[in-house]
Amino acid sequence: MLFFSYFKDLVGREVTVELKNDLAIRGTLHSVDQYLNIKLENTRVVDQDKYPHMLSVRNCFIRGSVVRYVQLPPEGVDIELLHDATRREARGG
Amino acid sequence: MSWAGPEDIYLSTSLASYLDKKLLVLLRDGRKLLGILRSFDQFANAVLEGACERVIVGDLYCDIPLGLYVIRGENVVLIGELDLEKEELPPHMTRVSPAEIKGAQKAEREASDLKGTMRKRMEFLDLD
Numbered sequence: 001m002l003f004f005s006y007f008k009d010l011v012g013r014e015v016t017v018e019l020k021n022d023l024a025i026r027g028t029l030h031s032v033d034q035y036l037n038i039k040l041e042n043t044r045v046v047d048q049d050k051y052p053h054m055l056s057v058r059n060c061f062i063r064g065s066v067v068r069y070v071q072l073p074p075e076g077v078d079i080e081l082l083h084d085a086t087r088r089e090a091r092g093g
Numbered sequence: 094m095s096w097a098g099p100e101d102i103y104l105s106t107s108l109a110s111y112l113d114k115k116l117l118v119l120l121r122d123g124r125k126l127l128g129i130l131r132s133f134d135q136f137a138n139a140v141l142e143g144a145c146e147r148v149i150v151g152d153l154y155c156d157i158p159l160g161l162y163v164i165r166g167e168n169v170v171l172i173g174e175l176d177l178e179k180e181e182l183p184p185h186m187t188r189v190s191p192a193e194i195k196g197a198q199k200a201e202r203e204a205s206d207l208k209g210t211m212r213k214r215m216e217f218l219d220l221d
Contacts, residue, residue: 019170019171021123021170023119023170023171025171030106031105031106032106033105035135037106037137038106039106043173052149052182052183052186053117053147053181053182054117054173055179055181055182055183056176056179056181057117057173057175057176058174058176058179059173060171060172060173060174061106061111061137061172061173062170062171063137063166063169063171065167066121066169066170066171
């Protein structure tokens with residue numbers, strides 16, 4: 001549940017989601033669910049010329065199972081908080 | 094089972110806010126399907142009405158009509174809402190007939206096969 005909670009805190013932030021098929025999409029994180037499915041708003045594809053069919057996609061749903069990376073804004077990571085949460089999770093709390 | 098109220102739909106990650114809208118569904122094999130979302134579940138299984146496959150080869154494209162499609166969720170990569178105000182494709186792309194696009198696909202496949210065999214033959218040179 002840690003990463004679910006973590007992503008929930010990032011809602012509203014600008015993120016880049018890289019998929020397993022190498023497609024990278026940048027957009028505002030709209031929401032995330034328990035499977036780490038992601039909804040993005042105001043999306044744009046990083047390599048637009050290679051993926052012309054994505055031109056008119058403004059909002060999208062990405063299936064959690066196809067995500068390779070999520071690139072976050074540096075200020076989106078509170079290391080202290082994450083450490084504490086990880087220890088709590090490891091203790092089974 | 095409880096249903097999210099209409100005001101919650103737009104906040105949640107569910108596909109409910111995409112119901113009855115024209116969508117682009119990207120599949121794991123790279124296929125692009127267009128259609129109207131009529132139903133879905135938690136696995137992202139989806140029913141598309143009036144589905145068609147958009148085949149793109151270089152600057153050519155073609156929409157091949159398919160009808161009513163049920164897509165198994167595991168094949169879904171992305172479901173995108175199409176902005177009806179915007180052009181779906183860049184202006185330099187031309188629409189062609191299914192026969193033409195099949196020809197273009199075949200030519201592209203042959204070109205990439207040829208590149209593959211050329212590379213194999215040159216392997217002894219230890220490129221890279």
